Amino acid sequence: MTNMPASDYLQKTIPLIDLSPGMKGTIAAVPENPLMYPLGLRPGKDILCKGCQLFGGPLLVKVDDRQIALSRLLAEKIIVSL
């Protein structure tokens, strides 16, 4: 996990997976993964949850007007503030 400033804990933060479709948040922390940053999943970015696939499939999110599919496992580890 990247470091989170202490002030962020005062805000309401939840895992990305708990963001319901249509809701927006700001990324607070992302797990270590070489593709996260290049795909725009970086702390400080606004993120929109577009929906969740069936059969345990991935989440579809929008960051910087790009659509990214990411597994629920990763979505549990991404922290967003509301």
Added chain:
Amino acid sequence: MKHTVLLMGAPNVGKSVIFNYLTGLNVRVANYTGTTVDYARGLINLNGQAIDLIDVPGTYSLCATCEAEEVAVNMVCGKSAADCAHSASSSCCSPAPDTAEHDTPAEKPSLLVYVLDARNFEGGLYLLLQLLELDVPLIVALNRGDLAREKGFLVDVNALVSALNVPVVPTVAVTGEGLEELQKEITAALNKNPEQKTALDHERANRNFSASWENVETLSSQVLRRISPTGNPRSEEWDRRLTNPWPGLPLAAVILAVIFMAVVGIGMGLRQFILLPLFNILIIPPIINLVTEVIPAGVIQNIFIGEYGFLVKGLEWPFTLVLPYVLSFYTVLSLVEDSGYLPRLALLLDGLFNRIGLPGSGIIPIMIGYGCGIPAIMGSRALGSHKERMIVTILICLAVPCISQTGAFISLLAARSITVMLAVFIFGFLVMIAAGLFLNRYLKGDRQATLTEIPDLLVPRFSVAIKKLWLRMKLYITDGALPMIGAVALASVLYETGLMAAWGRAISPLVTGWLRLPESAAAPLALGVLRRELAVLPLLDMELTTLQLFTGAVVGLFYVPCIAIVAAVAREFKLSTAVSILLLTTSLAFFAGGIVARIGALIF
């Protein structure tokens, strides 16, 4: 002196389109990540200067996350990438200009052409900053500005040039816009004398932007402007429909059915109304007349125009049975590939595919495999782990018929009953699922968590599709039709010399006893080793019962995945892997065939 120029950039930004334009070659292009999985090289001549242009697979950083990206990292970093592997699945290379490998002239490129995507501006900047830290001249081709404007972004080219001190050429690769300027810029960069190059390095050393994501964001805020989007808002509505489970999943079923029907329908039409009359009326009869006049009746004449006469069957099969479906399949595939629908299908299917050990994007090599297994197995390099590649490869070898074999199935079965044909495909599907569940359970290795970009939906460009189709046609003639004619000629000799009959008697217990097929059905089993469709085509003239047709088709489907695929698997993995897959598919073919013959006999 010959220069080496590397064409680099993030995935799906149009590198291959630019490569095709500059070299006049035709490498595969599509609207999704991971189309180029190996480097392609083309020799070009710019104003008398010989240039070795290399199309490098797309990567986001000098840190590879799959085998395709590893190719890219190794190209620019030389051997050092392999030395500093951080973990089993990813190899990184630090842009340290002082290591000895970087100075080896053979390894070091003369120039990098960095394709920067205006549509996904930030995503490509990090690698650009990393590459600028290397001691290699660099030109930026700022591509897809048209798509960026549709989405409401504008890249300020002048600001970018002054921030980075590199030449920037705006391009729209698919229309060819800006590519002439890019050519000029490449020539100019290669002709710079050494002192100028040092000046360039000096400038770069003074640059404010080292490779970090903070710098990427600062740079992008300086250079990227927001404008009002010029795109069609309705495409976003369609996007939502296609990517939400409802109505996305039912729509996917409809789209796949339409694709299947279009391939079969267009193929049948081409065969019935164009290719069959052309060959059966205009081409083959004169050949038969000529041969009967020149060569006296007997074994030699039969080799040319007899049962397996290679001037008759050797033309009829590749050109009237298979070619129509090759044409229809690749027309449809090109359009689907360029639309950006496949990554959406992969998204919808990801959850289901995970149960057979694959990410949703495993659907892409499988779809390509319905054309030909070799590019599909190569293409599986874009998948994240070894296990995933292995599963996709085994499934393709086992139960994905190539388009040649599909053409054979259609000819063999559709005339008798379309239900039987569908039954063969569904049976193949079920076996694939069973095999996937089994392999996922017992193959060692892990799966990478899905994390991928879904590219914009685009209206496929007709000119791009035609080019792709043309490339496929040429490949089919050289790598498909010619070997098929050769194989038929061989069959013809074996048949006329009585060797085929001896072979038939030898494996009669298997063919007649176990599979309950006539003794002559041993012939396709011998030929099927060479080419997948030849495991089916000879059954055409044997007057089999419907059950025997089904049995023959099932055996043909699972049988040896053609000698060229076995070679491709040995190349991509190991020889022992190829031999194991060969044994697996062949024994499964006979096992399933015998079971089908027995259960079928109970039902009918």
